[in-house]
Amino acid sequence: MISSDVIRGYNDTLILYMLMDGESYGYEISKKIRTLSEEKYIMKETTLYSAFTRLEKNGYIVSFYKEETFGKRRTYYRITPAGLAYYREKCEEWQVTQEVVNKFIKEL
Amino acid sequence: MISSDVIRGYNDTLILYMLMDGESYGYEISKKIRTLSEEKYIMKETTLYSAFTRLEKNGYIVSFYKEETFGKRRTYYRITPAGLAYYREKCEEWQVTQEVVNKFIKEL
DNA sequence: CTGTCGTACTTCACCTGTCGTAGTAATTGA
């Protein structure tokens, strides 16, 4: 399991990635992150939902309600073009970050 | 240049790496990080020095004074066995982190 | 029909690490 402040700068990116193949909602995204990371990273609920508000405030995602079954409250999210652009930036930044950090890592 | 909260969880690790080939002091470490990262990461002074206090409190480094030239105040730091162990843990964690994050990164 | 589990969140106060700003003080170079 990975400590949280390593991923800190990338929580938003992970969420955006999850929204790239269509809209989704909190609980689903959380589970997907969990399985895709092979249980190595579990995003806390509070982290996830506060990330949503941040992302929406920044215009990277939009939220809307969808009631499939009566009474079930679910907020869905969709990625925006700005969100996609941000995601791409972050991907590039990640490449650089890897390179940089790897210079300080000794295998043994 | 890399944003700070990407590296956030690894500032301590970078510093420890810098102390692995012998004792050093703040200003020197800062410069070394800068050059080793090819100017892609510049650790802020405040970040650096507050990391020193944290690392020392955790027993990962020890500090001592050395006055080479008269009047020059310099605090030197040396890595401890605990610090080395912590560094190694962090290196392993980093490998996992890379793997995990890369699952969420699409090249394009 | 009752209780627990899973789904799907929300609120809030707290902590940690980083940052900006500023200040100090000595040495070095032009």
Next chain:
DNA sequence: TCAATTACTACGACAGGTGAAGTACGACAG
């Protein structure tokens, strides 16, 4: 002689993550 570099220290602000707790609905077991 004056700015730049070296070598820090102090302080307050801020952002993001966390733990704890609570809400509310549906499904399913006993």
